[in-house]
Amino acid sequence: MSDHVYKIVEIVGSSPDSIEDAVQRAVARASQTLREIRWFEVTDTRGHVEDGRVAHYQVTLRIGFTLED
Amino acid sequence: MSDHVYKIVEIVGSSPDSIEDAVQRAVARASQTLREIRWFEVTDTRGHVEDGRVAHYQVTLRIGFTLED
Amino acid sequence: MSDHVYKIVEIVGSSPDSIEDAVQRAVARASQTLREIRWFEVTDTRGHVEDGRVAHYQVTLRIGFTLED
Amino acid sequence: MSDHVYKIVEIVGSSPDSIEDAVQRAVARASQTLREIRWFEVTDTRGHVEDGRVAHYQVTLRIGFTLED
Amino acid sequence: MSDHVYKIVEIVGSSPDSIEDAVQRAVARASQTLREIRWFEVTDTRGHVEDGRVAHYQVTLRIGFTLED
Amino acid sequence: MSDHVYKIVEIVGSSPDSIEDAVQRAVARASQTLREIRWFEVTDTRGHVEDGRVAHYQVTLRIGFTLED
Amino acid sequence: MSDHVYKIVEIVGSSPDSIEDAVQRAVARASQTLREIRWFEVTDTRGHVEDGRVAHYQVTLRIGFTLED
Amino acid sequence: MSDHVYKIVEIVGSSPDSIEDAVQRAVARASQTLREIRWFEVTDTRGHVEDGRVAHYQVTLRIGFTLED
Amino acid sequence: MSDHVYKIVEIVGSSPDSIEDAVQRAVARASQTLREIRWFEVTDTRGHVEDGRVAHYQVTLRIGFTLED
Amino acid sequence: MSDHVYKIVEIVGSSPDSIEDAVQRAVARASQTLREIRWFEVTDTRGHVEDGRVAHYQVTLRIGFTLED
Amino acid sequence: MSDHVYKIVEIVGSSPDSIEDAVQRAVARASQTLREIRWFEVTDTRGHVEDGRVAHYQVTLRIGFTLED
Amino acid sequence: MSDHVYKIVEIVGSSPDSIEDAVQRAVARASQTLREIRWFEVTDTRGHVEDGRVAHYQVTLRIGFTLED
Numbered sequence: 001m002s003d004h005v006y007k008i009v010e011i012v013g014s015s016p017d018s019i020e021d022a023v024q025r026a027v028a029r030a031s032q033t034l035r036e037i038r039w040f041e042v043t044d045t046r047g048h049v050e051d052g053r054v055a056h057y058q059v060t061l062r063i064g065f066t067l068e069d
Numbered sequence: 070m071s072d073h074v075y076k077i078v079e080i081v082g083s084s085p086d087s088i089e090d091a092v093q094r095a096v097a098r099a100s101q102t103l104r105e106i107r108w109f110e111v112t113d114t115r116g117h118v119e120d121g122r123v124a125h126y127q128v129t130l131r132i133g134f135t136l137e138d
Numbered sequence: 139m140s141d142h143v144y145k146i147v148e149i150v151g152s153s154p155d156s157i158e159d160a161v162q163r164a165v166a167r168a169s170q171t172l173r174e175i176r177w178f179e180v181t182d183t184r185g186h187v188e189d190g191r192v193a194h195y196q197v198t199l200r201i202g203f204t205l206e207d
Numbered sequence: 208m209s210d211h212v213y214k215i216v217e218i219v220g221s222s223p224d225s226i227e228d229a230v231q232r233a234v235a236r237a238s239q240t241l242r243e244i245r246w247f248e249v250t251d252t253r254g255h256v257e258d259g260r261v262a263h264y265q266v267t268l269r270i271g272f273t274l275e276d
Numbered sequence: 277m278s279d280h281v282y283k284i285v286e287i288v289g290s291s292p293d294s295i296e297d298a299v300q301r302a303v304a305r306a307s308q309t310l311r312e313i314r315w316f317e318v319t320d321t322r323g324h325v326e327d328g329r330v331a332h333y334q335v336t337l338r339i340g341f342t343l344e345d
Numbered sequence: 346m347s348d349h350v351y352k353i354v355e356i357v358g359s360s361p362d363s364i365e366d367a368v369q370r371a372v373a374r375a376s377q378t379l380r381e382i383r384w385f386e387v388t389d390t391r392g393h394v395e396d397g398r399v400a401h402y403q404v405t406l407r408i409g410f411t412l413e414d
Numbered sequence: 415m416s417d418h419v420y421k422i423v424e425i426v427g428s429s430p431d432s433i434e435d436a437v438q439r440a441v442a443r444a445s446q447t448l449r450e451i452r453w454f455e456v457t458d459t460r461g462h463v464e465d466g467r468v469a470h471y472q473v474t475l476r477i478g479f480t481l482e483d
Numbered sequence: 484m485s486d487h488v489y490k491i492v493e494i495v496g497s498s499p500d501s502i503e504d505a506v507q508r509a510v511a512r513a514s515q516t517l518r519e520i521r522w523f524e525v526t527d528t529r530g531h532v533e534d535g536r537v538a539h540y541q542v543t544l545r546i547g548f549t550l551e552d
Numbered sequence: 553m554s555d556h557v558y559k560i561v562e563i564v565g566s567s568p569d570s571i572e573d574a575v576q577r578a579v580a581r582a583s584q585t586l587r588e589i590r591w592f593e594v595t596d597t598r599g600h601v602e603d604g605r606v607a608h609y610q611v612t613l614r615i616g617f618t619l620e621d
Numbered sequence: 622m623s624d625h626v627y628k629i630v631e632i633v634g635s636s637p638d639s640i641e642d643a644v645q646r647a648v649a650r651a652s653q654t655l656r657e658i659r660w661f662e663v664t665d666t667r668g669h670v671e672d673g674r675v676a677h678y679q680v681t682l683r684i685g686f687t688l689e690d
Numbered sequence: 691m692s693d694h695v696y697k698i699v700e701i702v703g704s705s706p707d708s709i710e711d712a713v714q715r716a717v718a719r720a721s722q723t724l725r726e727i728r729w730f731e732v733t734d735t736r737g738h739v740e741d742g743r744v745a746h747y748q749v750t751l752r753i754g755f756t757l758e759d
Numbered sequence: 760m761s762d763h764v765y766k767i768v769e770i771v772g773s774s775p776d777s778i779e780d781a782v783q784r785a786v787a788r789a790s791q792t793l794r795e796i797r798w799f800e801v802t803d804t805r806g807h808v809e810d811g812r813v814a815h816y817q818v819t820l821r822i823g824f825t826l827e828d
Contacts, residue, residue: 005788006771008819012627012685018089020156023185024192029626029688031190040192042183045111047092049132052100054093054109060629063187064771067788074374075357077405081213081271087158098212098274114180116161118201121169123162123178129215133357136374143512144495146543150696150754167695167757198698202495205512219351219409225296227501230530231537236350236412238535247537249528252318254299256339259307261300261316267353270532281443282426284474288558288616294503305557305619321525323506325546328514330507330523336560340426343443363641365432368461369468376466385468387459390663392644394684397652399645399661408463419581420564422612434639437668438675445673454675456666477670478564481581488719489702491750547702550719570779572708575737576744583742592744594735597801599782601822604790606783606799615739633765633823650764650826681767710777713806714813721811730813732804753808 006038006064014058019045022059036066075107075133083127088114091128105135144176144202152196157183160197174204213245213271221265226252229266243273282314282340290334295321298335312342351383351409359403364390367404381411420452420478428472433459436473450480489521489547497541502528505542519549558590558616566610571597574611588618627659627685635679640666643680657687696728696754704748709735712749726756765797765823773817778804781818795825 013026023040031037044060082095092109100106113129151164161178169175182198220233230247238244251267289302299316307313320336358371368385376382389405427440437454445451458474496509506523514520527543565578575592583589596612634647644661652658665681703716713730721727734750772785782799790796803819 004773005785008769008771010629010683011688012629014625018087018156020192020195026626027187027192028190031187037187037190039184039186046108048108049096049100049106052097052106054089054096057089062769067770073359074371077355077357079215079269080274081215083211095212115177117177118165118169118175121166121175123158123165126158131355136356142497143509146493146495148698148752149757150698152694164695200493205494217353217407218412219353221349225501227537227540233350234532234537235535238532244532244535246529246531253315255315256303256307256313259304259313261296261303264296280428281440284424284426286560286614287619288560290556294501302557322522324522325510325514325520328511328520330503330510333503338424343425365468365471372463372468373466376463382463382466384460384462391660393660394648394652394658397649397658399641399648402641418566419578422562422564432639434675434678441670441675442673445670451670451673453667453669476562481563487704488716491700491702545700550701570708570777572744572747579739579744580742583739589739589742591736591738598798600798601786601790601796604787604796606779606786609779631767631821632826633767635763647764708777710813710816717808717813718811721808727808727811729805729807 005067007067008062008064009034010043010060010062012058012060014056016056019057019059022057023061026059026061027063030063034063034065036068037063038066039064074136076136077131077133078103079112079129079131081127081129083125085125088126088128091126092130095128095130096132099132103132103134105137106132107135108133143205145205146200146202147172148181148198148200150196150198152194154192154194157195157197160195161199164197164199165201168201172201172203174206175201176204177202212274214274215269215271216241217250217267217269219265219267221263223263226264226266229264230268233266233268234270237270241270241272243275244270245273246271281343283343284338284340285310286319286336286338288334288336290332292332295333295335298333299337302335302337303339306339310339310341312344313339314342315340350412352412353407353409354379355388355405355407357403357405359401361401364402364404367402368406371404371406372408375408379408379410381413382408383411384409419481421481422476422478423448424457424474424476426472426474428470430470433471433473436471437475440473440475441477444477448477448479450482451477452480453478488550490550491545491547492517493526493543493545495541495543497539499539502540502542505540506544509542509544510546513546517546517548519551520546521549522547557619559619560614560616561586562595562612562614564610564612566608568608571609571611574609575613578611578613579615582615586615586617588620589615590618591616626688628688629683629685630655631664631681631683633679633681635677637677640678640680643678644682647680647682648684651684655684655686657689658684659687660685695757697757698752698754699724700733700750700752702748702750704746706746709747709749712747713751716749716751717753720753724753724755726758727753728756729754764826766826767821767823768793769802769819769821771817771819773815775815778816778818781816782820785818785820786822789822793822793824795827796822797825798823 011026013022015021040061080095082091084090109130149164151160153159178199218233220229222228247268287302289298291297316337356371358367360366385406425440427436429435454475461471494509496505498504523544563578565574567573592613632647634643636642661682668678701716703712705711730751737747770785772781774780799820
């Protein structure tokens with residue numbers, strides 16, 4: 001949170017297990033192409049239902065990373 | 070998410086254990102009377118406190134289900 | 139939720155483990171100085187990332203407690 | 208506000224007299240078909256004007272009631 | 277609410293007595309220059325305090341009126 | 346918009362052709378079970394894409410109808 | 415969008431045919447008294463229903479025009 | 484509204500009688516510990532229902548007071 | 553902020569120099585035709601870019617003025 | 622809407638003809654560089670006016686596409 | 691932004707000179723009683739007008755500080 | 760603002776000096792890789808505090824640029 005310039009991208013992750021796991025999957029996938037990810041913000045929590053049970057959680061994140069000079 | 074007409078209802082579930090369990094309880098209860106539930110969206114996450122600890126989580130969901138022809 | 143007057147304060151808790159644990163830490167810390175906490179509402183869910191993994195969750199709560207006469 | 212599942216419905220009440228009376232009329236009408244109404248939240252306050260005076264207030268409520276097991 | 281074109285203006289009324297009286301004062305003042313006012317929507321409810329008591333309520337309204345051809 | 350009590354339900358309609366057709370399909374489907382529908386409000390406009398073209402529009406409506414005494 | 419001062423007014427147009435026609439009617443009516451209208455923003459899309467069909471669309475616009483020196 | 488520094492606190496008042504009375508009770512309670520309260524803003528209006536009637540109104544206020552030098 | 557009726561208009565000012573200068577230009581222009589302007593609120597801060605530099609700031613204001621009796 | 626990770630980008634399309642055509646142009650342009658676009662959400666509908674008529678509609682979309690592994 | 695618990699308070703600062711000076715005055719005043727202030731967020735920018743010129747800017751801040759163990 | 764397709768990206772700039780300087784730094788950094796930047800919108804204004812003084816301002820921008828054919 002110092003004097004850098006950040007860029008923010010929006011990613012949706014999902015998981016059959018938990019909201020935290022959906023967050024982690026989105027962060028891990030974004031890390032494949034973006035270095036220097038610093039923070040995230042959850043903007044939406046949704047999910048799908050099959051046969052009366054939650055099939056998976058789907059979490060929308062704003063992810064911030066440092067733009068290198 | 071195909072060419073159907075959906076109806077959305079709003080349900081509040083609660084659980085002493087976790088946010089995910091509160092979601093699942095709301096979905097399970099709604100499934101007793103609504104067939105064809107497809108998705109949910111979390112619009113509010115609250116909870117109650119007793120003796121300085123979380124007593125239960127209370128999650129408000131918008132739940133979408135297919136209207137059959 | 140009866141005929142009392144409440145005050146609401148805003149607290150941010152964090153945890154390396156889960157959103158629920160971050161909530162609980164915020165509630166526990168607030169309980170050190172505020173008696174009669176009754177409820178909370180989650181208004182923001184964020185977190186920090188290190189080396190492509192979630193380092194900790196950071197949850198903003200509005201916390202309501204009874205003002206005694 | 209205990210460990211139940213609630214459903215929320217949205218009702219619009221109106222009254223020529225006051226906002227409170229419009230709320231009460233919406234609650235009373237909903238009570239004809241819904242048992243176990245517990246709380247309401249005002250989401251919109253509008254009204255109609257005739258000849259430069261308020262003809263009636265129109266209040267939109269989200270109304271929560273317990274789903275029995 | 278028929279096939280007309282409406283214009284909306286924003287007016288703030290106040291009253292020492294009640295929210296409804298503040299609404300009515302705003303509507304009455306607007307009616308001095310605008311004919312054909314049809315509806316209003318309350319967008320903000322504020323007030324001022326003197327010596328620990330409400331001195332007056334201050335209500336912001338969006339007011340809609342028919343544009344004549 | 347007179348002195349009645351209204352109920353509001355939330356319906357999602359879709360159409361491959363236009364936003365207006367998606368609105369009309371939602372209204373027509375709701376009219377099969379609800380008499381006295383009076384108005385709607387569009388709260389969300391989405392759609393699905395296949396092969397780089399819009400496959401269908403999906404419109405969320407709040408639909409208001411009179412509750413008969 | 416240059417170095418001018420703009421004023422914004424709010425107008426509601428309606429049409430039995432389409433959302434675009436309701437926009438155009440609002441813009442055309444506003445142009446009778448306002449010169450130099452430059453842009454609009456849709457802030458609300460509603461409509462009325464008769465006999466299970468959309469009777470007309472009703473679109474609220476913020477309309478911006480240049481204030482001449 | 485002059486050149487001072489203000490602090491804002493959030494208080495919930497309730498009353499069985501009216502929204503205005505709930506506002507006044509919150510302001511009166513806050514005045515027991517805060518001097519120099521100047522204004523309030525209503526951010527939420529809720530209530531509880533017993534036996535199909537409003538049992539009490541519950542109003543959330545942001546209350547602003549001058550910080551003395 | 554006393555017992556008057558206010559009207560609110562929405563004005564967009566711009567300046568190549570600063571946000572404050574854009575605010576002042578909007579207020580100055582509005583003062584040519586409106587007497588008794590009392591306050592403003594910034595609702596949007598935008599700007600235009602030319603050759604990788606800010607060409608001017610563009611600030612949307614809600615401006616409140618007293619309606620004289 | 623299965624167990625994938627999505628990325629969301631924001632695109633503005635415009636058309637002199639209709640809102641739907643502006644959506645389609647934005648989707649078509651995005652498809653030149655993004656494969657696997659699945660859905661869109663309209664977040665803003667604006668337009669420009671020339672000589673008292675709508676010159677073109679301008680629609681802001683959030684567009685979601687699958688991130689391939 | 692590490693693993694601490696924060697509290698957030700809301701403060702309004704004002705200045706005749708600039709938005710930044712109003713922010714700084716609010717932060718400086720809060721620092722007289724709160725140690726360990728870490729960050730702020732601007733939630734509202736308003737001001738007062740006298741004789742057609744900005745008399746002072748008034749900025750509402752959420753201010754976060756570390757709660758010590 | 761003509762008939763083009765735009766893309767919007769979200770960038771956070773910061774500056775120890777002023778909000779305008781933080782905006783300019785974000786725009787300048789984005790211009791290193793994006794040609795044809797046309798406009799920006801400020802969506803968040805924050806900052807960090809050290810020793811009771813603002814250490815730097817941190818401004819989040821949505822930045823729009825033309826997609827070339």
